Amino acid sequence: MALGEAILWISSLIDPMRFAPLFLLALMACQESVPPAQLVRTPNLQPAFQQFTSGNVEGALATLDSLEAAHPDAAPIFAARGQFLRQSQDLEGSLAAYQQAAELAPTGAGTLFQLAVAYGLLEQDDAAIDALGRARDAGFNIFN
Secondary structure (H helix, E strand, O other), rough: OOHHHHHHHHHHHHOHHHOOOOEEEEEEEEOOOOOHHHHHHHOOHHHHHHHHOOOOHHHHHHHHHHHHHHHOOOOOHHHHOOOOOHHHOOOHHHHHHHHHHHHHHHOOOHHHHHHHHHHHHOHHHHHHHHHHHHHHHOOOOOOO
């Protein structure tokens, strides 16, 4: 099994798209090292998740564009974009979105793990291993 496939399999165990859209926000709030003030300012991503899960990918991405314009420093917007693009098979776009999310929340364990998945799917193994190490150092544990 290639590294990218292994990371994707692990990611599938905790894939927030399998759960209610608000689960992603709860997961990120628990795992990300985001100041409480920013959590209060984090926009409502539920409409974008509803659009995406109903098959309206373009609408979901447009909603994220609008949210990003109003909240350019909100890492969850970029993490959601990464998730949507990965599930739509735009792996390069997904990687770029997760890179931006990780830049905005550099100690966000969940974001760093998803960044590792994105690198692994693109067979950028060294970068994937580095991101996995950063996720571990930030406290990521798949069993928590």
